[in-house]
Amino acid sequence: MLGILWGIVVVLVAFWALGLVLHIAGNLIHAVLLIAIALAIYNFFKARDV
Template sequence: MLSLLWGIVVILVVFWALGLAFHIAGSLIHALLLLAIALAVYNFLKARTDF
């Protein structure tokens, strides 16, 4: 499950970079990037407490 979420994070960051470069779907891309960052932080913190 963790690798799936990291894959989603990577894909969203790539889409964000493309949207930033070509000015496509401005605010939607940024909202998805924030969601990806939130998921990454959540999983990082959850993995640290599982020990």
């Protein structure tokens, strides 16, 4: 499960970076970044509990 979440985080950050460089999707890019950060934080705390 952790591998899947980290994969999602990487993909979301990659889309954010692509949108930042190409200036596409406007505010949607920032929402995607927030989701990626939230998943990374969730992953961090989930891994510490194990």
